[in-house]
Amino acid sequence: MTNELKNDLLLRAARGEQTERAPVWVMRQAGRYLPEFMEVRKSYDFFTMCRTPKVAAEVTMQPLRRFPLDAVIIFSDILVIPQALGMTVEMIPGKGPHFPEPLITPECMKKLTAKPDVKATLGYVSEAIKETKRQLDGQVPLIGFCGGPWTLMAYMVEGGGSKTFSKAKAWLYKYPVESLELLYMIADLSIDYLVEQVRAGANILQVFESWAGELTPVHFAKYSLPLLSHIASSVKTKLAAEGLTVVPMTVFAKGAHYALEDLAESPYDVIGLDWTMDPKEAIRRTGGKKTLQGNMDPCALYGSTETIAEVASDMVARFGGGKGRYIANMGHGMNPDHQPDHLGAFIAAVQGSSSK
Numbered sequence: 607m608t609n610e611l612k613n614d615l616l617l618r619a620a621r622g623e624q625t626e627r628a629p630v631w632v633m634r635q636a637g638r639y640l641p642e643f644m645e646v647r648k649s650y651d652f653f654t655m656c657r658t659p660k661v662a663a664e665v666t667m668q669p670l671r672r673f674p675l676d677a678v679i680i681f682s683d684i685l686v687i688p689q690a691l692g693m694t695v696e697m698i699p700g701k702g703p704h705f706p707e708p709l710i711t712p713e714c715m716k717k718l719t720a721k722p723d724v725k726a727t728l729g730y731v732s733e734a735i736k737e738t739k740r741q742l743d744g745q746v747p748l749i750g751f752c753g754g755p756w757t758l759m760a761y762m763v764e765g766g767g768s769k770t771f772s773k774a775k776a777w778l779y780k781y782p783v784e785s786l787e788l789l790y791m792i793a794d795l796s797i798d799y800l801v802e803q804v805r806a807g808a809n810i811l812q813v814f815e816s817w818a819g820e821l822t823p824v825h826f827a828k829y830s831l832p833l834l835s836h837i838a839s840s841v842k843t844k845l846a847a848e849g850l851t852v853v854p855m856t857v858f859a860k861g862a863h864y865a866l867e868d869l870a871e872s873p874y875d876v877i878g879l880d881w882t883m884d885p886k887e888a889i890r891r892t893g894g895k896k897t898l899q900g901n902m903d904p905c906a907l908y909g910s911t912e913t914i915a916e917v918a919s920d921m922v923a924r925f926g927g928g929k930g931r932y933i934a935n936m937g938h939g940m941n942p943d944h945q946p947d948h949l950g951a952f953i954a955a956v957q958g959s960s961s962k
């Protein structure tokens with residue numbers, strides 16, 4: 607699969623090989639900061655965009671037309687898994703996700719479809735990947751993704767975003783057995799879903815455990831890490847058994863700085879870092895065993911293009927220069943009020959400074 611790509615920097619870095627320079631992509635690179643995204647978004651509801659392969663492929667490709675990115679990430683959302691399990695999820699512009707009927711007590715889990723057919727419920731993501739691969743014509747790798755089980759459980763119980771995640775965290779203390787049951791239900795569907803993404807053409811997979819930082823280290827060790835590891839080891843075993851490429855996998859456990867040593871022992875190839883981590887410290891604590899991805903503060907993009915270039919070059923230097931075991935990114939996603947040309951300055955600075 608690698609040899610059909612004209613640019614496989616990302617895959618080589620993920621596998622721990624040396625690269626001529628640092629590959630770069632950014633989380634939420636397809637999104638509302640791009641006027642061409644907003645133009646498409648006018649005509650469709652958010653999940654209709656995800657479910658319409660031509661539209662999903664179009665917005666996936668938009669950032670690559672503007673910037674010399676080293677990868678694209680399929681346009682979708684982590685909340686398609688709760689939908690496949692039978693829950694209604696709406697995306698309210700300016701507010702974010704909303705579940706009209708969240709899981710209030712473990713009784714509510716009876717409403718879920720425990721083992722939905724992944725092709726029937728999520729086949730539209732495979733179709734979007736196939737269409738994007740056609741349009742990419744081997745330019746850069748395509749990233750597939752899903753949400754981490756704890757992050758998805760948090761949305762399913764809270765019914766949307768939250769400042770404290772107190773309802774979801776209460777489940778972990780009140781209903782430990784049922785919480786694990788729910789988490790494994792999510793993880794098992796995610797495994798099949800990720801395998802389908804690779805079958806359709808995804809070259810690398812990322813699991814977003816965006817709310818890891820809400821957990822205590824003890825709860826992360828019980829309710830997040832084992833599930834994240836279960837996902838990566840099962841996906842890799844299934845891919846090998848089916849004769850598909852065993853693609854590299856990335857874990858982005860936002861806020862889980864306390865777990866870096868444990869993540870370095872996990873079956874993931876790449877560890878995504880948020881901006882609170884010092885690169886040198888992260889390299890030391892992971893013992894050089896994993897490729898690291900990240901981690902510029904997205905708010906740096908509000909600075910001048912000169913400031914962005916300075917911050918980005920400094921980041922590359924702190925990660926060791928960018929020619930080995932490193933993928934440049936930000937520590938979280940693009941914001942709707944970011945300026946596109948400021949992202950361009952970030953990409954140029956990474957590619958320029960890591961080529962030296």
Ligand SMILES: Cc1c2[nH]c(c1CCC(=O)O)Cc1[nH]c(c(CCC(=O)O)c1C)Cc1[nH]c(c(CCC(=O)O)c1C)Cc1[nH]c(c(C)c1CCC(=O)O)C2
Nearest residue numbers: 633634635636637679680681682683684702703814816939
């Ligand atoms: C937690 C999470 C979600 N979704 C995702 C995460 C994990 C990453 C993270 O921590 O940000 C992942 C995600 N969401 C989206 C992508 C697409 C690919 C890409 O990164 O370019 C990816 C990888 C598109 C999106 N997902 C969403 C948008 C904006 C929705 C819109 O157009 O109205 C996009 C482009 C909506 C979304 N989806 C979610 C939220 C909380 C929101 C609302 C955000 C907001 O309104 O600021 C759940």
